Amino acid sequence: MAGESTGPIVQVRRRVRAGAEQVFDLWTKPDLMVRWMSPFPGVVDCKASCDLRPGGAFSLVMISGELSREVSGLYVLVDRPRKLVFTWVGPLTNNVNTLVTVELNPRGDETDLVLTHERLPTSAICEGHTRGWGNILDHLADAVSKDFSV
Amino acid sequence: MAEIEARKAAALRTARLDAVFSALADPTRRAIIERLSRGEARVTEVAEPFAMSLNAVSKHIHVLEASGLLDRRRKGRDHILSVNTRSLDEVDGWIARTRAYWEERLDAMERLLHELDTERNLGPKDRKHGW
Numbered sequence: 001m002a003g004e005s006t007g008p009i010v011q012v013r014r015r016v017r018a019g020a021e022q023v024f025d026l027w028t029k030p031d032l033m034v035r036w037m038s039p040f041p042g043v044v045d046c047k048a049s050c051d052l053r054p055g056g057a058f059s060l061v062m063i064s065g066e067l068s069r070e071v072s073g074l075y076v077l078v079d080r081p082r083k084l085v086f087t088w089v090g091p092l093t094n095n096v097n098t099l100v101t102v103e104l105n106p107r108g109d110e111t112d113l114v115l116t117h118e119r120l121p122t123s124a125i126c127e128g129h130t131r132g133w134g135n136i137l138d139h140l141a142d143a144v145s146k147d148f149s150v
Numbered sequence: 151m152a153e154i155e156a157r158k159a160a161a162l163r164t165a166r167l168d169a170v171f172s173a174l175a176d177p178t179r180r181a182i183i184e185r186l187s188r189g190e191a192r193v194t195e196v197a198e199p200f201a202m203s204l205n206a207v208s209k210h211i212h213v214l215e216a217s218g219l220l221d222r223r224r225k226g227r228d229h230i231l232s233v234n235t236r237s238l239d240e241v242d243g244w245i246a247r248t249r250a251y252w253e254e255r256l257d258a259m260e261r262l263l264h265e266l267d268t269e270r271n272l273g274p275k276d277r278k279h280g281w
Contacts, residue, residue, distance in 0.1 A: 008240075008245055010252070012252045012253060022263070036255065037255060113256070115252055119235070
Protein backbone atom coordinates (compact mmCIF):
# COMPACT_ATOMS: atom_id res chain seq x y z
CA MET A 1 0.00 0.00 0.00
CA ALA A 2 2.93 2.29 0.73
CA GLY A 3 4.15 4.29 -2.21
CA GLU A 4 0.82 4.46 -4.04
CA SER A 5 -0.35 7.71 -2.53
CA THR A 6 0.93 11.08 -3.63
CA GLY A 7 1.05 12.62 -0.15
CA PRO A 8 3.97 12.73 2.24
CA ILE A 9 5.17 9.49 3.80
CA VAL A 10 7.02 8.92 7.05
CA GLN A 11 8.91 5.67 7.43
CA VAL A 12 10.58 4.39 10.61
CA ARG A 13 12.63 1.18 10.82
CA ARG A 14 13.69 -0.78 13.89
CA ARG A 15 15.36 -4.10 14.57
CA VAL A 16 13.63 -5.45 17.66
CA ARG A 17 14.92 -8.20 19.95
CA ALA A 18 11.77 -10.32 19.89
CA GLY A 19 9.89 -12.68 17.60
CA ALA A 20 7.41 -11.33 15.05
CA GLU A 21 4.43 -12.99 16.84
CA GLN A 22 5.26 -11.26 20.10
CA VAL A 23 5.67 -7.87 18.39
CA PHE A 24 2.42 -8.37 16.46
CA ASP A 25 0.63 -9.02 19.77
CA LEU A 26 2.00 -5.78 21.23
CA TRP A 27 0.23 -3.94 18.40
CA THR A 28 -3.05 -5.80 18.57
CA LYS A 29 -3.84 -6.99 22.12
CA PRO A 30 -5.54 -4.27 24.17
CA ASP A 31 -3.92 -5.32 27.49
CA LEU A 32 -0.50 -4.89 25.83
CA MET A 33 -1.37 -1.84 23.71
CA VAL A 34 -2.14 0.18 26.86
CA ARG A 35 1.37 -0.50 28.19
CA TRP A 36 3.29 1.35 25.49
CA MET A 37 1.12 3.31 23.08
CA SER A 38 0.46 6.31 25.30
CA PRO A 39 2.59 9.39 24.56
CA PHE A 40 2.21 10.63 28.16
CA PRO A 41 5.05 9.98 30.61
CA GLY A 42 4.42 8.34 33.98
CA VAL A 43 1.20 6.78 35.16
CA VAL A 44 -1.54 7.04 32.59
CA ASP A 45 -5.11 5.86 32.57
CA CYS A 46 -5.17 4.15 29.19
CA LYS A 47 -8.00 2.12 27.73
CA ALA A 48 -7.81 0.18 24.50
CA SER A 49 -10.28 -1.85 22.55
CA CYS A 50 -10.00 -3.58 19.22
CA ASP A 51 -11.87 -5.80 16.85
CA LEU A 52 -9.01 -7.44 15.00
CA ARG A 53 -10.35 -8.15 11.50
CA PRO A 54 -10.45 -6.14 8.28
CA GLY A 55 -13.09 -3.42 8.77
CA GLY A 56 -12.94 -3.84 12.57
CA ALA A 57 -12.27 -0.80 14.74
CA PHE A 58 -9.73 -0.01 17.42
CA SER A 59 -9.56 2.88 19.83
CA LEU A 60 -7.21 4.12 22.50
CA VAL A 61 -8.20 6.63 25.14
CA MET A 62 -5.35 8.00 27.26
CA ILE A 63 -5.81 10.26 30.26
CA SER A 64 -3.02 11.87 32.27
CA GLY A 65 -4.23 14.41 34.82
CA GLU A 66 -6.02 17.14 32.87
CA LEU A 67 -4.78 15.92 29.51
CA SER A 68 -6.55 13.38 27.41
CA ARG A 69 -5.95 12.01 23.99
CA GLU A 70 -7.93 9.72 21.77
CA VAL A 71 -6.74 7.76 18.77
CA SER A 72 -8.87 5.46 16.65
CA GLY A 73 -9.03 3.72 13.31
CA LEU A 74 -10.13 0.73 11.28
CA TYR A 75 -8.12 -2.35 10.39
CA VAL A 76 -7.55 -2.66 6.65
CA LEU A 77 -5.36 -5.77 6.56
CA VAL A 78 -4.57 -8.25 9.34
CA ASP A 79 -1.91 -10.84 8.49
CA ARG A 80 -0.44 -12.13 11.75
CA PRO A 81 2.50 -11.99 12.28
CA ARG A 82 3.78 -10.29 9.11
CA LYS A 83 1.67 -7.27 8.32
CA LEU A 84 -0.90 -4.96 9.86
CA VAL A 85 -2.53 -2.06 8.01
CA PHE A 86 -4.93 0.33 9.71
CA THR A 87 -6.35 3.80 9.35
CA TRP A 88 -5.33 6.28 12.03
CA VAL A 89 -7.20 9.35 13.22
CA GLY A 90 -5.97 11.43 16.13
CA PRO A 91 -4.46 14.73 17.29
CA LEU A 92 -1.20 13.93 15.49
CA THR A 93 -3.08 13.91 12.18
CA ASN A 94 -5.36 16.84 13.13
CA ASN A 95 -8.18 14.30 13.03
CA VAL A 96 -7.63 13.64 9.36
CA ASN A 97 -7.81 10.01 8.23
CA THR A 98 -4.32 8.61 7.55
CA LEU A 99 -2.91 5.14 6.93
CA VAL A 100 -0.36 3.18 8.97
CA THR A 101 1.33 -0.02 7.77
CA VAL A 102 3.41 -2.14 10.16
CA GLU A 103 5.52 -4.83 8.50
CA LEU A 104 7.39 -7.45 10.53
CA ASN A 105 10.20 -9.43 8.92
CA PRO A 106 11.80 -12.17 11.08
CA ARG A 107 15.62 -12.07 11.24
CA GLY A 108 16.61 -15.07 13.35
CA ASP A 109 15.61 -14.29 16.96
CA GLU A 110 15.01 -10.67 16.01
CA THR A 111 12.44 -8.86 13.91
CA ASP A 112 12.81 -6.00 11.46
CA LEU A 113 9.92 -3.63 11.95
CA VAL A 114 9.06 -1.14 9.20
CA LEU A 115 6.39 1.40 10.02
CA THR A 116 4.96 3.53 7.23
CA HIS A 117 2.61 6.38 8.02
CA GLU A 118 1.04 8.06 5.00
CA ARG A 119 -1.69 10.46 4.20
CA LEU A 120 -4.54 8.84 2.36
CA PRO A 121 -4.85 10.01 -1.23
CA THR A 122 -7.60 12.22 -2.71
CA SER A 123 -10.10 13.56 -0.19
CA ALA A 124 -7.88 13.11 2.86
CA ILE A 125 -5.10 15.04 1.16
CA CYS A 126 -7.49 17.84 0.29
CA GLU A 127 -8.54 17.98 3.94
CA GLY A 128 -4.84 17.98 4.74
CA HIS A 129 -4.39 21.04 2.57
CA THR A 130 -7.10 22.89 4.38
CA ARG A 131 -5.66 21.87 7.71
CA GLY A 132 -2.16 22.80 6.53
CA TRP A 133 -3.47 26.16 5.46
CA GLY A 134 -5.29 26.71 8.76
CA ASN A 135 -2.23 26.02 10.90
CA ILE A 136 0.50 27.00 8.54
CA LEU A 137 1.18 30.48 9.88
CA ASP A 138 1.30 29.30 13.51
CA HIS A 139 3.78 26.56 12.69
CA LEU A 140 5.80 28.87 10.47
CA ALA A 141 6.10 31.32 13.33
CA ASP A 142 7.32 28.51 15.62
CA ALA A 143 9.74 27.13 13.04
CA VAL A 144 11.20 30.53 12.24
CA SER A 145 11.66 31.56 15.86
CA LYS A 146 13.41 28.22 16.50
CA ASP A 147 15.70 28.76 13.53
CA PHE A 148 16.66 32.24 14.67
CA SER A 149 17.37 31.16 18.22
CA VAL A 150 19.97 28.59 17.04
CA MET B 151 31.80 17.96 10.64
CA ALA B 152 28.37 16.96 11.91
CA GLU B 153 27.97 20.44 13.34
CA ILE B 154 28.75 22.07 9.99
CA GLU B 155 26.25 19.78 8.27
CA ALA B 156 23.62 20.64 10.86
CA ARG B 157 24.24 24.36 10.33
CA LYS B 158 24.00 23.96 6.57
CA ALA B 159 20.71 22.10 6.97
CA ALA B 160 19.38 24.80 9.30
CA ALA B 161 20.44 27.56 6.88
CA LEU B 162 18.76 25.74 4.00
CA ARG B 163 15.62 25.33 6.02
CA THR B 164 15.60 29.02 6.92
CA ALA B 165 16.09 29.96 3.27
CA ARG B 166 13.21 27.72 2.28
CA LEU B 167 10.97 29.17 4.98
CA ASP B 168 11.91 32.69 3.83
CA ALA B 169 10.89 31.78 0.27
CA VAL B 170 7.61 30.28 1.50
CA PHE B 171 6.94 33.26 3.75
CA SER B 172 7.47 35.85 1.04
CA ALA B 173 5.49 33.75 -1.44
CA LEU B 174 2.56 33.69 0.99
CA ALA B 175 2.84 37.37 1.88
CA ASP B 176 0.77 38.36 -1.17
CA PRO B 177 -3.06 38.03 -1.15
CA THR B 178 -3.22 37.00 -4.84
CA ARG B 179 -0.74 34.20 -4.21
CA ARG B 180 -2.65 33.04 -1.13
CA ALA B 181 -5.83 32.97 -3.25
CA ILE B 182 -4.02 30.85 -5.86
CA ILE B 183 -2.96 28.32 -3.21
CA GLU B 184 -6.47 28.24 -1.80
CA ARG B 185 -7.89 27.59 -5.28
CA LEU B 186 -5.40 24.77 -5.95
CA SER B 187 -5.90 23.15 -2.54
CA ARG B 188 -9.38 22.23 -3.83
CA GLY B 189 -7.75 20.36 -6.75
CA GLU B 190 -5.29 20.78 -9.60
CA ALA B 191 -6.09 23.23 -12.41
CA ARG B 192 -4.82 24.68 -15.65
CA VAL B 193 -2.98 28.01 -15.56
CA THR B 194 -5.83 29.70 -17.44
CA GLU B 195 -8.40 28.37 -14.93
CA VAL B 196 -6.32 29.65 -12.05
CA ALA B 197 -6.05 33.09 -13.69
CA GLU B 198 -9.75 33.39 -14.53
CA PRO B 199 -11.15 34.90 -11.30
CA PHE B 200 -8.48 37.61 -11.06
CA ALA B 201 -8.94 41.09 -12.48
CA MET B 202 -5.43 41.16 -13.95
CA SER B 203 -3.67 39.97 -17.09
CA LEU B 204 -2.68 36.34 -17.57
CA ASN B 205 0.88 37.58 -17.65
CA ALA B 206 0.57 39.16 -14.19
CA VAL B 207 -0.94 35.97 -12.73
CA SER B 208 1.85 33.94 -14.37
CA LYS B 209 4.41 35.99 -12.47
CA HIS B 210 2.70 35.14 -9.17
CA ILE B 211 2.63 31.48 -10.18
CA HIS B 212 6.38 31.58 -10.87
CA VAL B 213 7.04 32.94 -7.38
CA LEU B 214 4.97 30.12 -5.86
CA GLU B 215 6.79 27.53 -7.96
CA ALA B 216 10.19 28.88 -6.94
CA SER B 217 9.23 28.57 -3.26
CA GLY B 218 8.35 24.89 -3.79
CA LEU B 219 4.68 25.38 -2.91
CA LEU B 220 3.43 24.62 -6.42
CA ASP B 221 4.16 21.87 -8.92
CA ARG B 222 3.64 22.25 -12.66
CA ARG B 223 3.29 19.45 -15.20
CA ARG B 224 2.52 19.51 -18.90
CA LYS B 225 -0.42 17.67 -20.38
CA GLY B 226 -0.42 18.25 -24.13
CA ARG B 227 -0.59 21.99 -24.60
CA ASP B 228 -1.84 22.63 -21.07
CA HIS B 229 0.19 23.41 -17.99
CA ILE B 230 -1.44 21.81 -14.94
CA LEU B 231 -0.73 23.31 -11.54
CA SER B 232 -1.07 21.56 -8.16
CA VAL B 233 -0.13 22.23 -4.56
CA ASN B 234 2.95 20.39 -3.37
CA THR B 235 1.53 18.69 -0.26
CA ARG B 236 4.97 17.65 0.88
CA SER B 237 6.15 21.25 1.06
CA LEU B 238 3.09 22.32 3.07
CA ASP B 239 3.49 19.36 5.41
CA GLU B 240 7.20 20.05 5.81
CA VAL B 241 6.52 23.66 6.57
CA ASP B 242 3.87 22.98 9.17
CA GLY B 243 5.97 20.18 10.63
CA TRP B 244 3.75 17.13 10.08
CA ILE B 245 6.61 15.01 8.81
CA ALA B 246 8.92 15.90 11.69
CA ARG B 247 6.20 15.52 14.33
CA THR B 248 5.05 12.17 12.97
CA ARG B 249 8.58 10.79 12.82
CA ALA B 250 9.32 11.94 16.39
CA TYR B 251 6.01 10.45 17.59
CA TRP B 252 6.74 6.97 16.20
CA GLU B 253 10.39 6.98 17.30
CA GLU B 254 9.18 7.64 20.86
CA ARG B 255 6.43 5.02 20.65
CA LEU B 256 8.89 2.39 19.36
CA ASP B 257 11.29 3.26 22.19
CA ALA B 258 8.44 2.58 24.63
CA MET B 259 7.60 -0.66 22.80
CA GLU B 260 11.18 -1.87 23.20
CA ARG B 261 11.17 -0.97 26.90
CA LEU B 262 8.00 -3.03 27.32
CA LEU B 263 9.56 -5.99 25.49
CA HIS B 264 12.45 -5.81 27.93
CA GLU B 265 10.04 -5.72 30.89
CA LEU B 266 8.10 -8.70 29.56
CA ASP B 267 11.34 -10.56 29.06
CA THR B 268 12.27 -9.91 32.69
CA GLU B 269 8.82 -11.04 33.88
CA ARG B 270 9.16 -14.22 31.87
CA ASN B 271 12.53 -14.96 33.40
CA LEU B 272 11.03 -14.75 36.89
CA GLY B 273 9.62 -18.22 36.30
CA PRO B 274 6.23 -19.79 35.59
CA LYS B 275 4.77 -18.86 38.99
CA ASP B 276 5.13 -15.10 38.40
CA ARG B 277 4.30 -15.32 34.77
CA LYS B 278 1.68 -12.87 33.56
CA HIS B 279 1.88 -13.51 29.83
CA GLY B 280 2.07 -16.80 28.05
CA TRP B 281 5.23 -16.37 26.03
